[in-house]
Amino acid sequence: MTVIATESLSKRYPRVTALDRLTVDITPGVTGLVGANGAGKSTLIKILLGLSPASEGRARVLGLDVATEGNAIRERVGYMPEHDCLPPDVSATEFVVHMARMSGLPPSAARERTADTLRHVGLYEERYRPMGGYSTGMKQRVKLAQALVHDPQLVLLDEPTNGLDPVGRDEMLALIRRVHTDFGISVLVTSHLLGELERTCDQVVVIDGGKLLRASSTSDFTQATASLAVEVTDREDALLELLSEAGLAVRAEGVLLLVDMDPERGDRTYDTVRDAVAELGVGMVRMEQRRHRIAEIFRTGPADGTGTADPHRQEGVNHDAA
Numbered sequence: 001m002t003v004i005a006t007e008s009l010s011k012r013y014p015r016v017t018a019l020d021r022l023t024v025d026i027t028p029g030v031t032g033l034v035g036a037n038g039a040g041k042s043t044l045i046k047i048l049l050g051l052s053p054a055s056e057g058r059a060r061v062l063g064l065d066v067a068t069e070g071n072a073i074r075e076r077v078g079y080m081p082e083h084d085c086l087p088p089d090v091s092a093t094e095f096v097v098h099m100a101r102m103s104g105l106p107p108s109a110a111r112e113r114t115a116d117t118l119r120h121v122g123l124y125e126e127r128y129r130p131m132g133g134y135s136t137g138m139k140q141r142v143k144l145a146q147a148l149v150h151d152p153q154l155v156l157l158d159e160p161t162n163g164l165d166p167v168g169r170d171e172m173l174a175l176i177r178r179v180h181t182d183f184g185i186s187v188l189v190t191s192h193l194l195g196e197l198e199r200t201c202d203q204v205v206v207i208d209g210g211k212l213l214r215a216s217s218t219s220d221f222t223q224a225t226a227s228l229a230v231e232v233t234d235r236e237d238a239l240l241e242l243l244s245e246a247g248l249a250v251r252a253e254g255v256l257l258l259v260d261m262d263p264e265r266g267d268r269t270y271d272t273v274r275d276a277v278a279e280l281g282v283g284m285v286r287m288e289q290r291r292h293r294i295a296e297i298f299r300t301g302p303a304d305g306t307g308t309a310d311p312h313r314q315e316g317v318n319h320d321a322a
């Protein structure tokens, strides 16, 4: 079952190819669409909404063809645009009621759904004040609320964490996660920050220059290359040798030994390390699994060798080790 399927989808502007033969299947859940500024994220969203025709290729959203069934798609899909688009003299309540009416809800249902949705996104008394006085975080919440008010099956969120401070970002990401867990709505969320998507998303699609770089579940990105970080009181060199002899892939990084988690061995990797430490008679300071972050994986390029991505080009990428 796919919520979004594209087939060799391209979008060419006179001077730029914004999407270049993009073929990807997106399943239900929370999916991150990540790419540097100008990678083609907003272009893809506009095509998926049936608002902008593709130059080539095909796409289906909830089984509907974007070229011919745009109205039906927009009935079932919510959209949160990237840019500030809120009229400053209107309150959140008035605006979201208006958007609910535009989606076809009768007046009383529109008012009820608006109250529920604004509560869900965490806007309370402020919902009656003109939006011109809102903080960026509050504006992003209103934009999210209007995308949800008609109870869609899927929402497309374009850079919802843009302009937010780290706390605001975390809150927005938690809210996005709850859109799926509380209501079963699938989410496609774009960001140029790899780090924030890996915490929130079930799947990640990476595009660069309009081309697909990689699409897979977040756990495949991060766990496939998990390693065990081991710190001992002394004799690291001897331990490294012993573990290598036992058939483990080990390398030293500062005071740590990093042991690849071999899926074939599974938890026996821990036993091998424990036995080797005991045999040397040294003290174990720590042994913990280290999940690689998506950004780290991209530093060395995708494992399947289909392309390379340089995270340094992507502003704001979080390079911290896990």
Ligand SMILES: Nc1ncnc2c1ncn2[C@@H]1O[C@H](COP(=O)(O)OP(=O)(O)OP(=O)(O)O)[C@@H](O)[C@H]1O
Pocket (backbone or CB within 6 Å): 013, 014, 016, 017, 018, 035, 036, 037, 038, 039, 040, 041, 042, 043, 044, 159
């Ligand atoms: N209407 C347009 N006419 C001409 N070029 C366009 C148009 N819209 C987008 N582009 C170009 O297409 C490329 C992809 O833009 P797009 O907005 O999809 O990127 P993005 O990944 O969403 O980045 P951002 O987050 O900065 O918007 C860019 O080079 C952009 O300049």
